[in-house]
Amino acid sequence: MGPLYENWQLGTAQYSVGLCFPGQEMIPESHDSDEDDMYLFDMSMQQPLDLGPNYQFTNELTMFTLRKFIPEILLRIGPHRGARSSTKSKKGSRTHERTMNLGATSLPPMQNYLACPFYVRNPEKYLSCLTRSSLREIKELKQHLWNAHQLPRYCPTCREIFTTSRECDTHVRRRSCSIQDIPRPEGITIEQMQQLARRTDTRVSDRQQWKSLWAIVFPGTDLREVDYSSRAVELVVCLFRDYWSINGEKVMNDFLGKNRRACELVDEERSFTPLYAAVLHQTIDSLVEYFRHEDYNGMFGKAERILASLRHRD
Template sequence: MDHFSKNAAYYSFPPEFVPDSYGSEGDDAGFFEVPMQEPPALHPDHPLAQTIGEVEVLALECFQHDRNRSETRSRSSRRRRADRSRGSNRGDPERRFACPFYLHRPVDHMTCLTRVDLQAIKDVKKHVWNSHRLPPYCPICGGIFPTTSSCDTHIRYMNCTPQEFVKPEGITIQQAQQLAQPTDARMHVDLQWLSIWAVVFPGEPYPTGTYPSGSMESAVCAFRSYWADNGKRIVSSFLEERGFHRYNLPDEKHNFKALFRTVLNRVVDYLVESFSHEDSSMAIEGLSSS
């Protein structure tokens, strides 16, 4: 039972911690309160599902066209924003924060780039808690369990064989409590992000940046911003042209969101794949001709 007592903190929040911390004034514990919601899904048999490929191509074409047209203008605009944001605690609103686990091991945490939109420091904290919580595991054999109770039962029986194993990755309750401490709003957002890194990976060198900054990562973030600003208009115009406004589609709002999200994910995946196998300038042409 000594092993259990030493590792109990890794399994789940003790009951006395959770209720009192939610929404308490002066801390960031609210990110524990709201669980991550599953994104809306489009049923394969739904009429809108047949449009996904076309909307994906249209989204990429519009993105590339608008990006080329505004490249010079946005370059000077970024310089002006950078000049204004020096010393500011808000940073660039068009940039996304990186997940600390993604920067630590990108290959193992690619979905933290492709499926997560971290626009604020609280988004980073919420994501770390929801997606990178230390799973229940046996400190003797290293077995990972789906629930705390099943892990507790395994440990109580003490019938496993000691094994050498790599400790599972994730934050402990103690680290979560540290993340829930008040964030000084006067501190620059980069420093706020680095304070998260220091909690998640104590003692490890700081990364060179707090934002996804490689060519592939920049393209993903740029499209994510573009789709947030223009996606609804593009999808609505496409559906209008195809006559979908004449149909009394069930749960129309849900399915529109599902189409919007599906196209976003597919374009992001395509951009990642294109940067892995070919020059990014060929990406749009390659998809359009497939």
């Protein structure tokens, strides 16, 4: 995806990271439209399940998960972490490229994830798009944009934001506010939604479709103008989501097998499912806290220090 794309060669396969990230699952939909994707904007995001009052051991399970996962980072990047690293500049943009040839580990090949354009433009403000949104297909990204980034109701004069159209209309009709020199709230308008809903030729790659969505969401903003530094956090989150999708249930069962009290509380599937999601999110939050300000060159050392600290707590 242009100058922001990162290429990592792990073993014999090459995986694309950078504008590809993972989080929150979509509610499956059985119907489709032959003309456009408007039906996506009538679908709601799946709400998190309630853990209830009895999961005081969630933090302990998260630490257990981190102790299992951090060694996988070391296995991934350790053998040839200095194999090749280059940074190229062109017209103010940055391209970061790293190639690593690693042996096989218990981690499955990373799956591609699509980054939210709002996160790419402002990672600090829209961090939840990385931590809570799992976007593997263009349709999922379109749905996320409407559900998570719909333009809020606001007064065009004073820029106050309202929760309902009625409140906003009442405020505007009163004409009692004054002009405020503050930016208009960010968000997807109805017109942009209609543009997003247009179907793209299936022969067009996801990369090109993503660029088209960027042009709709941020018209006139060149991707090359976005300063996207070579941070480790997106890669780490990608790795963990794929690790958890394969090993999550086993990790939880291992923990429950060693903790009789916890096992007694999680005695049925409806208790296991929200706990599984909670540990996923809480572990991602911890990883983001650890690696948020690290670049690729500092990943290995950081992972070593984290693992040593976690083991010291045992």
